[in-house]
Amino acid sequence: MTASGFARSKNGQRAIVAVVLLLAVLYPLAFDTLATQMDVAIFVLAYVMMALGLNIVVGFAGLLDLGYVAFYAIGAYSIGWLASDHFTGIGGEKGIHVLVSDFVQSSSGIHVNFFLVLVAAMIIAAVLGALIGLPTLRLRGDYIAIVTLAFGEIIGRIALNGDEITFGQYQLTNGQQAISPVDQPFLPGVNYEFDSAFNLRPYYWTGLVLLCFTLFVNFRLRDSRLGRAWIALREDEVAAASTGIPLVRTKLLAYAAGAALGGIAGAFLGSYNNAINSNQFQFSFSIFVLAMVILGGMGSIWGVTAGAFALALIDRYLIPEVFDDLPSTFGLDFQLTQLSFGIFGFLLVLIMILRPEGLFPERRRKLELTEGVGTDETVYEARM
Amino acid sequence: MTPLLQASAVSKIFGGLVAVNEVTFEIPHKSIVSIIGPNGAGKTTFFNMLTGLYRPTTGMIAFDGTDITAMRPDRILAAGIARTFQNIRLFATMSARENVMVGQHARMSGGVFGSILRTPKVRAEESRVHEKAGEMLELVGLARKEYDQTAINLSYGDQRRVEIARALASEPQLLLLDEPTAGMNPQESDRLTAFMRELRDERDLTILLIEHDMKVVMGVSERITVLDHGEKIAEGDPTEVRANPLVVEAYLGKQA
Numbered sequence: 069m070t071a072s073g074f075a076r077s078k079n080g081q082r083a084i085v086a087v088v089l090l091l092a093v094l095y096p097l098a099f100d101t102l103a104t105q106m107d108v109a110i111f112v113l114a115y116v117m118m119a120l121g122l123n124i125v126v127g128f129a130g131l132l133d134l135g136y137v138a139f140y141a142i143g144a145y146s147i148g149w150l151a152s153d154h155f156t157g158i159g160g161e162k163g164i165h166v167l168v169s170d171f172v173q174s175s176s177g178i179h180v181n182f183f184l185v186l187v188a189a190m191i192i193a194a195v196l197g198a199l200i201g202l203p204t205l206r207l208r209g210d211y212i213a214i215v216t217l218a219f220g221e222i223i224g225r226i227a228l229n230g231d232e233i234t235f236g237q238y239q240l241t242n243g244q245q246a247i248s249p250v251d252q253p254f255l256p257g258v259n260y261e262f263d264s265a266f267n268l269r270p271y272y273w274t275g276l277v278l279l280c281f282t283l284f285v286n287f288r289l290r291d292s293r294l295g296r297a298w299i300a301l302r303e304d305e306v307a308a309a310s311t312g313i314p315l316v317r318t319k320l321l322a323y324a325a326g327a328a329l330g331g332i333a334g335a336f337l338g339s340y341n342n343a344i345n346s347n348q349f350q351f352s353f354s355i356f357v358l359a360m361v362i363l364g365g366m367g368s369i370w371g372v373t374a375g376a377f378a379l380a381l382i383d384r385y386l387i388p389e390v391f392d393d394l395p396s397t398f399g400l401d402f403q404l405t406q407l408s409f410g411i412f413g414f415l416l417v418l419i420m421i422l423r424p425e426g427l428f429p430e431r432r433r434k435l436e437l438t439e440g441v442g443t444d445e446t447v448y449e450a451r452m
Numbered sequence: 453m454t455p456l457l458q459a460s461a462v463s464k465i466f467g468g469l470v471a472v473n474e475v476t477f478e479i480p481h482k483s484i485v486s487i488i489g490p491n492g493a494g495k496t497t498f499f500n501m502l503t504g505l506y507r508p509t510t511g512m513i514a515f516d517g518t519d520i521t522a523m524r525p526d527r528i529l530a531a532g533i534a535r536t537f538q539n540i541r542l543f544a545t546m547s548a549r550e551n552v553m554v555g556q557h558a559r560m561s562g563g564v565f566g567s568i569l570r571t572p573k574v575r576a577e578e579s580r581v582h583e584k585a586g587e588m589l590e591l592v593g594l595a596r597k598e599y600d601q602t603a604i605n606l607s608y609g610d611q612r613r614v615e616i617a618r619a620l621a622s623e624p625q626l627l628l629l630d631e632p633t634a635g636m637n638p639q640e641s642d643r644l645t646a647f648m649r650e651l652r653d654e655r656d657l658t659i660l661l662i663e664h665d666m667k668v669v670m671g672v673s674e675r676i677t678v679l680d681h682g683e684k685i686a687e688g689d690p691t692e693v694r695a696n697p698l699v700v701e702a703y704l705g706k707q708a
Contacts, residue, residue, distance in 0.1 A: 284568075285568055288567055288568045288569075288570060289564070289567060289568065292562060292567030292568075292574070292578075293557060293560050293562045293567060293577075293578075293581075294562075294563075294564060294567055295567075296546070296550060296553060296554050296557070297554065297557055299543065299545070299546065300543050300546075300554050303543045303544060303545065303546075304541050304543060304544075306505060306541065307537065307541035307542070307543065308543075308554075309504075309505070309524070309525035309526055310503055310504075310505065310525050310529060310534075310535055310537075310541075311529065311554055311555050311557060311618060311622070312526045312529040312530055312555070312557045312558030312559075312622055313526055313554070313557050314524070314526045314527075315526070321564060325564065431545070432545035432546075435544070435545045435602070435604065436544075436545060439544065439604055
């Protein structure tokens with residue numbers, strides 16, 4: 069069997085996945101507990117999760133979403149609200165505590181266990197994802213993109229100006245002042261609290277577990293009744309509706325599922341950053357995540373994983389850590405970080421020219437691209 | 453006995469164009485009926501109203517005792533009306549089998565959480581649907597080696613077969629076929645005609661077809677409705693329709 073034949077066979081794939089997973093699990097042992105490589109890896113994990121979430125909306129269901137940063141924000145604020153001192157006076161100054169460490173137990177505000185917040189973030193993001201999806205239901209292609217872009221901006225603006233939105237003594241978001249500090253994950257049974265100030269390994273492993281969960285959800289949904297319905301409506305809405313697929317429900321489920329995964333990643337990253345700052349939620353981030361999906365190959369789970377991995381690594385490591393001083397060696401007076409979006413733009417253009425279907429394209433997407441499959445016809449008349 | 457489908461004074465107006473004008477139409481249980489008419493007569497528009505893609509401007513459509521006027525297409529399918537399209541609309545990148553599996557969507561119940569957890573119920577449903585897709589493909593006569601072929605790579609005739617299999621997979625009571633023999637040679641048309649009868653006789657299906665091939669229409673239909681310029685100009689059994697001067701005129705033009 070040839071090497072590529074092995075890589076394509078089922079057992080070959082399993083073996084590759086097992087080896088990669090093992091390496092990923094052992095990765096922290098190669099570095100110091102607070103090494104930059106650990107910090108980078110944690111961000112990479114979170115970004116891959118977000119790209120996989122967006123892949124459900126864009127890759128599976130074919131709904132172009134330019135406002136995905138909204139779910140990062142929602143996830144992050146979920147943990148900001150539910151696991152920090154933000155709501156100081158609540159519960160008669162004593163605060164509300166659910167399964168938290170002794171250290172947090174004594175502080176005011178709402179403090180819900182990190183892992184419960186993940187679930188809450190998922191639910192909140194899913195509901196908001198579906199709500200954001202509602203106005204796009206009668207739209208197609210570019211028009212959907214515009215509406216989602218607007219929603220991403222709305223959430224971003226609310227985050228930014230949320231310090232002016234007050235109810236009682238509380239501000240909604242703290243804007244650029246950030247909600248900080250945010251609780252660290254805590255395992256109640258074993259009484260173990262993570263602390264990113266001393267050791268990044270637990271965060272890394274948590275992120276890895278969450279990423280595996282995200283991958284698992286992606287695979288299971290792709291190979292399900294719902295996954296087939298997404299492909300059907302992506303390719304031909306009229307035929308899909310006539311074949312018994314409820315368009316509204318199916319689209320909203322795509323938005324909700326994608327948002328839920330973004331919410332988890334957002335809550336994870338919010339806790340890790342130890343601060344929820346409105347500056348994190350800018351339009352450019354939506355494009356960044358979309359670029360990961362496109363680079364890797366829309367709809368292809370491993371492709372998107374690889375694309376996200378590559379871009380996240382470039383963004384968090386190669387540009388700021390490795391090549392940042394490169395321009396100065398040529399006598400230029402700027403840092404490479406100032407160019408990062410230019411670099412991503414360039415990479416995208418390159419991909420569009422050389423390999424428009426992405427690095428590891430999904431079979432169907434490739435066919436759609438080369439054979440011109442799919443119609444833009446909409447079920448204009450049917451009541452939604 | 454009330455007819456399976458009853459359309460009363462159904463009209464469809466696009467802007468200033470009256471595509472279908474007050475057509476009243478019935479389909480008795482377990483019958484094979486046809487709609488014929490020259491191009492642009494409003495046949496497909498009428499089909500689209502029956503399946504919920506278009507909302508009738510006026511009029512009412514009742515199916516099996518329920519009002520389905522302007523019901524959503526997926527609900528209408530679930531109620532028991534399935535269709536094929538004049539220009540084949542398979543999901544091009546899916547295999548033949550997957551297409552037919554999608555056809556069973558309305559008869560499945562697996563939800564998001566069930567699918568993620570792959571509960572025993574979902575697992576059983578998936579394998580049932582997979583198997584049934586095979587049965588349907590066998591029924592329409594697709595060669596076994598083509599089951600996992602991508603739809604876009606199937607021959608034209610096979611694509612038509614798969615589309616019928618996809619419609620049948622939803623367990624309809626009424627099957628709407630929009631020019632099913634278009635592009636078929638006479639032998640294939642004959643086979644399809646026989647197949648339609650078989651579906652009616654053995655599976656209690658009611659069939660409505662739009663068809664241009666008069667040999668097929670006259671051979672298989674119990675009743676024929678003729679549309680011209682959106683209006684019903686004639687109705688009756690094949691011999692009556694054939695003898696109707698209005699029909700001859702619609703097709704051949706007025707005698708000078």
